[in-house]
Amino acid sequence: MADFRKLVAVSLLAGLLGGMLLSLLQHYQTLPLILAAEQFETPSTEHVHDWQPMDGWQRNGFTLLFNGLTGFGFALLISASMYWRDQHGYLYGLGWGLAGYWVFFVAPSLGLPPELPGTDSAELHGRQAWWLFAAVATAMGLFGLFLTKQRWLQIGGAGLLALPHLIGAPHPEVVHALAPEALQQHFVVWTSINNAIFWLTLGVLSGCLLRKVTF
Amino acid sequence: MKTLAASTAISTSKFLPGFSAIVLGLTVVLGLGFLQDANNYLHNAAHDGRHSAAFPCH
Numbered sequence: 001m002a003d004f005r006k007l008v009a010v011s012l013l014a015g016l017l018g019g020m021l022l023s024l025l026q027h028y029q030t031l032p033l034i035l036a037a038e039q040f041e042t043p044s045t046e047h048v049h050d051w052q053p054m055d056g057w058q059r060n061g062f063t064l065l066f067n068g069l070t071g072f073g074f075a076l077l078i079s080a081s082m083y084w085r086d087q088h089g090y091l092y093g094l095g096w097g098l099a100g101y102w103v104f105f106v107a108p109s110l111g112l113p114p115e116l117p118g119t120d121s122a123e124l125h126g127r128q129a130w131w132l133f134a135a136v137a138t139a140m141g142l143f144g145l146f147l148t149k150q151r152w153l154q155i156g157g158a159g160l161l162a163l164p165h166l167i168g169a170p171h172p173e174v175v176h177a178l179a180p181e182a183l184q185q186h187f188v189v190w191t192s193i194n195n196a197i198f199w200l201t202l203g204v205l206s207g208c209l210l211r212k213v214t215f
Numbered sequence: 216m217k218t219l220a221a222s223t224a225i226s227t228s229k230f231l232p233g234f235s236a237i238v239l240g241l242t243v244v245l246g247l248g249f250l251q252d253a254n255n256y257l258h259n260a261a262h263d264g265r266h267s268a269a270f271p272c273h
Contacts, residue, residue, distance in 0.1 A: 003229070003232035003233075004231075004235050007232060007233070007236040008236065008239070011236070011240070022267075026263070026267050030263075030266075030267045031263060031267075034263055034266055050254060050255040050256075050259060051254065051255075051256055051259065052255075052259035052262070053259065053260055059263065062260040062261070062263075062264075063263045063264045063267075065260075066247060066260070066261045066265075067264055069243055069247055070243070070244055070247050070264065070268065072240075072243060073239075073240045073241070073242075073243030073244035073247070074240065074244060075240075076236045076237065076239055076240030076243070077236075077237055077241070077244075079236065080232075080233040080234075080236035080237045080240065081233075081237075083229065083232070083236070084225045084229055084230075084233045104244075104268075105268070105269055108269060109269045112269070112271060113269070114267070115266065115272070116266070117262075117272075117273070121271070121273065124251075124271060124273065127271035128249055128271050131270070131271055132245075191267050191268075191269060194267065195267075195268065195269070215229075
């Protein structure tokens with residue numbers, strides 16, 4: 001399993017660097033929007049009795065940890081895919097990063113846009129299930145469309161890309177958000193930009209690091 | 216010139232390391248993005264990250 005250890009090492013480095021970049025972008029672009037939205041939350045809408053990280057270095061530290069670890073997890077998926085297909089280098093990395101962005105951000109967000117705290121949503125488990133369904137169907141769809149040669153698999157892939165959106169994500173009957181609409185729109189735009197930069201960076205880093213490793 | 220669709224088959228020796236990496240990757244991502252604990256510790260620590268990554272939160 002020497003190859004597995006190399007994949008872990010590559011992904012850890014790519015994930016931590018990508019996570020640091022994402023945290024930096026979020027610190028200036030999305031965190032201020034989250035903090036602003038929380039001003040509209042009343043004590044009854046948040047769980048004040050539960051432990052939560054203190055604003056400042058503690059809160060930012062946990063977000064950095066979250067971004068670094070999810071970066072590691074996502075980079076593992078990218079580097080394993082490239083390893084399987086004997087690919088390396090920044091160009092392939094860019095392609096896989098784009099695919100990851102589509103699978104894990106764009107497709108789920110089309111049904112369930114990024115939300116600020118204090119937004120009423122449908123029941124959590126239903127949304128999580130749809131999010132997972134959208135990601136899996138999109139991953140399989142992209143595979144069928146771009147990585148197979150048989151026409152019926154390509155058509156099936158295109159169908160799978162559309163399927164989650166034809167079914168539709170669970171939404172509450174009445175949408176109610178505490179934060180102003182303009183704040184929410186800013187949040188969607190900036191999370192989309194930040195996550196695109198994050199995924200493309202993650203792909204390029206994984207591709208370049210894989211080039212340095214001999215399997 | 217090698218195209219993207221040129222090699223769909225995975226050699227046997229490469230299957231297990233890649234598969235293990237994917238299982239580990241999915242475990243890390245889904246654990247961080249989806250787990251809810253009774254005391255909300257994990258949820259509150261991951262809160263800003265989950266919102267910014269468009270994971271369903273709350």
